[in-house]
Amino acid sequence: MQCIALDCEMVGVAPRYVPGRKPKKQSNMVARVVIVNDSGRVLYDSLVAPQELIIDYRTHISGVRPGDLDRAPSLASVQTDVLAILKDKILVGHSLKLDLKVLQIDHPEELRRDTAEYSKFSKYCIKGGQYPALRRIASGLLGIKIQSGTHCPIEDARTALKIYQACQAEWERDVARAFP
Template sequence: MPPLKKGGKIEAKDVAPNWKVLQMKLKEEEANAPPKEKKEIPFKSSKKKRKVNDTGETEIPGAKKMRREEVPVTGEDKEKGELTRVIAIDCEYVGVGEGGKDDNLARVSIVNEGGKIVYDKYVRPKMKVVDYRTAVSGIRPAHLINASRFEDVQKEVHKIMEGRIVVGHALHNDMRVLALSHPRKLTRDTYKCKAIRQLLNPPVAHPSLKLLASKILGIDIQQGEHDSIIDARVALRIYLNMKAKWEDEIKRYK
C-alpha cells in the first residue's frame, strides 16, 4: 500500500498502479487454478417406458390403438398375404357314407391377421361323395376334379398351423375332418369363447357364426352358399374385436 499523505489521504495516482498489479495477479491465479468439476445432472426422459404385451406388441401409453378389426368379410378379395403369428381357418365338407351323413374334407381356407389369403385349396374326398351339400358348402363336382390329395393338404395345413394362434368357429369339427390337433393354448374358437357368449341376449350356449356376425359385427353372412374364406375372415374379425377380453379370460384360467 502506498504511504499515506498528510491528512491521512491517498492520492488516486498512487492507487492506480497498485490496483492494476492486483488485477494482473488475480488473473494469473485464475488461469493457473485447476478446472472446476462439472456437476452432472442425471438425464430424466419425458417419455414413458413402453410396455410389451403378451402377444409381443409394443404398447405406447396414451397412444391411440390401431384399429385392426376391420378385416374384409367379402369373398371377392383374393389378395394373397404372408403368414402371421395369428391365422384363421375354415373348412367345407361334403357328405359321404350311408345317406351322405358323414363328413369328408372338400376345401380348406386360411387367412392371415390382415384377412389376406395364405392358403386356399379344394381337397379330393377320401370316400365317394354321396351329397355335395352345395346349398351350404358351395362345393360342386367341378371343384373336385383336379383337387389336391387329402394327405398333401393335411401336411401343408399342419405345417402352417404349427406354433401359431389359430382362430376359427367350431374348430373341433375342422380339426376332425383334417385329422389334426392343435394346442389348446394356441386355439381361439369363437364357438366356445365365454366372453363372446356373454354378449348375446339371451345367452346362447353354442352360437352359430352367422349369429355372432350379426350380433357382434352387425353384418349378415351365409345368406346362401357358404364361403370358407369369408367365414375365416368373420371369425378373425370377431377375435380381433374381442381380443382384449378374450386374452384376459385365457390368462385367468391358465
C-alpha cells in the first residue's frame, strides 16, 4: 500500500471561553500543511486561512509571520485537497492526532503510522516525557540533526517518513497483529 507523510505547522489562537471552566492559555490552529510521497517529493504544501483570531504566530517554531496567511486558501478547501490525497494510503507523521485534530479531519487508525506513538521509540523519550521528540528519534535512529531553528514541515514530514521506512517491516508486522 502506498504511504505518504504529513506535517502541520500551527499558530496559537485565543482560547474559547466556556462558562464555569478555567480558560486555556491558547489553542492550536493549523497554518500550514505539507504532504510528501514515499520518496520524499512534496505533493502538497499550503498555508491555511485563519478561522479564529491569532494571538501567537509562533514564528520561531512555525516560520509563519503576520501577513503570510492573508491570501491563503480556506480550511474547507485545504481539507478537501488533503482528504483526496490521504484516501486509501498509509499516513506517516509525528503526533498525527494533533495534526488531524487541527485539520478537523480523520484517517483510519489502522492506516496511521505515528512516530510519536510507536512503542519501539519510547527509548528516545526525555526522562519523564510521554512522547519522544521527532528530533530525538531522528538523531538516535537515523543519526541526523533536524529542527535546529524554525521547524520546516517538509523536513519534518520527510524525517518521519525515513524513520518509518527504517522500521517498516517490523512496524507493519506490529500493525498486522493489532488490526488482524
